[in-house]
Amino acid sequence: MEYRPGTHLLMDLNGARHLTDAGALRDALTAAAQAAGATVLGAHFHSFPDRAGITGVVLLAESHISIHTWPEIGFAAIDIFMCGAAEPHRAAEALRQRLRPESETLTEVQRNQVSQPSL
Template sequence: MASKYSPVGEHALIDIGGAKRLDDPAWLEEVMRAAADAAGATIIGSHFHHFGEAQGVTGILLLAESHISVHTWPECDFAAFDIFMCGAASTQVAVEAIANSFAGSHINLRCETRGTPRG
């Protein structure tokens, strides 16, 4: 069956259970910047917010190719990452870089091709 959409990018959702360092915004930003660099993406901005001692972090890297974001729940050892990239940047490489940073954790990955309706 032919696709009804013209692909413009790849969108990955990564749920990570059993994760550590989820209350460390500097480390999470480092992980995400390394993933963006490895993927060939261009970082144009970032913002990370720590909700307080032993609490979670929410953060985003703005990319010329879209974004990488994270929200964490250290009390549950859980992190949710969202990666959306278009152009020559590789979503798969970014996924692998983030997954490698959480070796030993349980990782659930969902990917979608994003696009616009044809016709």
């Protein structure tokens, strides 16, 4: 099997849907993982009291997708970290379709930058 480097996408969403709905967010992140071709191992989501937001993670064989929401300012921070054959940009597109943000910032970081030892 060919090694593919780990890609970490950081999505900042403004004006997204479902920022206080843990079930909808669990479904969205799980569907995003499936769209990327990732293997879902489990998920855990927590709703804060008084609709103060959600924190959640979908654990993947290829790493994870996590979300933290601040509904009082209409903001969600999402991390999509995948390695192997999984395609994180497909996960990002699936999340755009489900959460329909008014605006988005996407940052990509390659997490495979391993230094070679000096001789």
